[in-house]
Amino acid sequence: MKDERRRLLADKTPFPDDLDERLRAQFTFLVEVDQLKTVLRQSPLAAADRRENDAEHSWHLAMMVVLLAEHSDQPIDVAHTIELVLVHDLVEIYAGDTPLYDTAAGMDQQEREAVAADELFDLLPGDQARRLRALWDEFEERRTPEARFAKAMDRLQPLLLNWMARGGTWRTPGVTADDVRARKAVIGDASSSLWKAGRRLIDEGEARGWSRSAAPED
């Protein structure tokens, strides 16, 4: 991968030679990330009988930040939080989506995604490559209130879709309602009111049999 240049989407229909160099890099990146629309997630849409893709998901998170930022326990910079969610899944273009309840795939996920980030962001002019990489690192590290809120949206959005689907990925074999609560608890790191609502939906889903309660005996 280091020596051999990946074939880019923009290579299929190369831009005219006389295009400004910086703009060419930006257009090349913007065409390359069209692939985010083809990375399928596990979550079922509420509006159609198919799974969601990463671009749709990222747009939905951005809308959630706009409307739910007021529920953050700490003050957050809304614009910055939106930028975090817009870029947070980009590396999956090269690294693929890692399902939340797939523990094995999650193990080398960090490494695969770091390599993907290097390769993808380096398509941009240097200053913008560094800026997007910094946004992605910030989201992953979850040390700022903005990153914690962005992560909360990333967990709350599929929770809403699973609620609408009366189960969705909560029905993944081997997954219990306790697993769901454990994976979603990071919502509470950003917003106590949203986590209260999220837990309410998970609990109610469990009560209705949309997720599996842990067997008390084994």
Next chain:
Amino acid sequence: MKDERRRLLADKTPFPDDLDERLRAQFTFLVEVDQLKTVLRQSPLAAADRRENDAEHSWHLAMMVVLLAEHSDQPIDVAHTIELVLVHDLVEIYAGDTPLYDTAAGMDQQEREAVAADELFDLLPGDQARRLRALWDEFEERRTPEARFAKAMDRLQPLLLNWMARGGTWRTPGVTADDVRARKAVIGDASSSLWKAGRRLIDEGEARGWSRSAAPED
């Protein structure tokens, strides 16, 4: 439509009765706009053999604002411009997409979309309904530098996709390269460098036969 309440997506799996009222309105809206993922546009994806939907498109525009804002001829508030593109197509959930080159459908488009905006945004708490309506109106009216830049992205993004598809909707029957230039000229109201690049792609596409040159004789 006025007397009869539209059946909402959230009505399919109603939220628990004890959910906080403001949060319920926000969740109801956020579930309803899941439908943006089902509104198909004419543009072909670069990354797959299918048409783009409005949610994917909106995410792509937001990424373009992040990376291309530097090309605006006037200083713009990037965060505000991102919010404009995130919400600019929401009314199509109820009003449908109006293809750029469909002149007849364009005639009552404004009216249909204004009715849709009233109905959709009113699902939100009053303050947020007014805020999103103001964003949508601002985008439509194109009086601010941010709205002009948002509109420029809305025209530049399918131009990139059409370039990648070696024609795409430029091949719409009855449409000429001059029509394309006329419809895309608004890019120049926001950015002379982006319009220079956009025109270059349209001209080159015409030279390669990806769009129809106007017949000189009839």
